[in-house]
C-alpha cells in the first residue's frame with residue numbers, strides 16, 4: 001500500500017468516526033418531542049417555527065445546525081433546494097430518505113458512494129402472474145409458483161414501513177392482476193412512502209387510472225416499440241394499443257407517467273421513436289438496460305457500441321431538456337453508464353452537469369449546480385443492495401430484481417430486514433467499489449475496478465453476474481470493457 005492511499009484510508013476512517021459521533025448526538029429519541037433527527041430536519045428545511053423542548057432546542061442550535069450546514073457544503077447541495085423538496089408533494093418520503101442517509105453514516109461510516117441505514121427503495125415483484133408473455137421477462141412470469149397470501153403481504157408491507165423504507169415500487173409479473181394491490185398501495189401511501197407502479201399498461205382503463213391516481217405517485221408503462229414490434233415482443237396482438245391507452249388514461253388523470261422501453265437487438269431503431277412519442281404525449285421516458293436473465297437470452301443483447309450510441313443520444317436529449325426546461329428527469333436510463341455519458345456530453349458543451357443516478361435526474365436550477373460530480377459520486381450509479389433491494393412474490397429478498405433467485409439474501413417473513421441489510425456479506429461486497437474486478441491487458445488495466453468513473457457508475461452488477469458468473473466482474477455492456485468479451 002502506498003502512503004497516499006494509506007493516508008486516504010486513514011482520513012476516511014477518522015471522518016467516519018467523527019461522523020458517527022456527530023450523528024449519534026443529534027439522533028436520540030426525546031421523551032417529549034419524539035425522533036430528534038426527523039424534528040431537526042423538519043425545523044431546518046420545512047418549518048423554522050417548529051417548537052422544540054429546551055434540550056432539543058439546544059441540540060438543534062449547537063449540534064444539528066452546524067452538522068447539517070457542513071453536510072450541505074460537503075455535498076454541495078443548496079439548503080433552499082432541500083427545503084423545496086421537503087415541502088413538496090413527496091416531502092414525507094424525502095424526509096425518511098434523508099434521515100436514513102444520515103443514519104447510514106452512523107451505521108456504515110462516510111462512504112463514497114453512500115449506503116443508507118435502510119433501503120431507500122424496495123422493488124416488490126408482487127406476483128408471478130401476468131397477462132402478457134414478454135420475450136425478455138426477468139421474472140419468467142406466467143409460471144405457477146408460491147406467492148405470499150393477502151395477510152402475509154400485509155405483514156411484509158408493515159415490515160418495510162417499520163424498517164423506514166422511503167419508496168416502494170410495485171412490479172411483477174403484472175402487479176395490477178393481484179386483488180390486494182390497491183389495498184397494499186393505499187397503506188404504503190398512507191405511511192408516507194413514495195409509491196410507484198411498473199405495469200404493462202394493458203389493464204389500465206379509465207376506471208383503473210382513476211383508482212391509480214389515489215394511490216400511485218408514478219406509473220411506469222412498458223412499450224417496447226411501435227405497434228407490431230411491441231406486440232411481437234410482448235407476445236400478445238393488440239398489446240401496443242392497450243398499453244398506449246393505459247398511458248393516455250393515466251395522463252388524463254394527471255399522474256406522473258413514464259414510458260419504459262427495454263433496448264434489445266430487435267427494437268433498436270424504434271427506441272428514439274418511442275422516446276419522441278412519450279415526449280409528444282407529455283409522458284417521461286426511461287430506457288431499460290437489457291439484462292439476460294429469466295426469459296432474456298444473451299443473443300438478444302445489443303453491443304457495447306450500440307448501447308453507447310443510444311446512451312449518447314439520450315444524454316444529449318436529457319441535457320437539452322435540462323438547459324431549456326430545467327428538467328433533468330424527463331429522459332432517463334437504467335444503464336448505470338448514463339451518469340458517465342451525461343457528464344461527457346455536458347462537458348463537451350462546457351456545462352458542469354450529469355445525471356446523478358441513472359434513474360433519477362436533477363431539476364436544480366443551472367445557477368445552483370455546483371460541482372455536481374461530488375454529489376453524483378456520493379449517490380453512485382448502480383444501487384443494487386446499496387440503495388435498494390428487490391422483494392419476490394414469495395417474500396424472498398434479492399440485491400436487485402435482475403439478480404437470479406439463487407442470490408437470495410433472506411425472506412421478509414422469516415428474517416429481520418434491517419439485520420439482513422446491515423450484516424449480509426453479499427451486500428457488503430456490492431457496496432464497496434474497491435472490490436470491483438479489473439484485468440491486465442498488456443500494460444493497461446481494463447474493467448470497472450480500474451475505471452475512473454466507477455463511483456458515478458459502478459457498472460451493472462446483474463449484467464456482470466449474468467455474463468461472468470460473478471457480481472464483482474466488469475459490466476460487459478460498457479464500451480470501456482468491450483475488449484473483454486470480444
Ligand code: SF4
Pocket residue numbers: 336337340447448449451452453454457458459460474475478479480481
Ligand atoms: S468501465 Fe464499468 S464503471 Fe466504468 S463506465 Fe464502464 S460500466 Fe461504468
Ligand code: SF4
Pocket residue numbers: 334335336381382383384400401402459460461462463
Ligand atoms: S444491478 Fe445495478 S445497474 Fe444493474 S439493474 Fe440492478 S441496480 Fe440497476
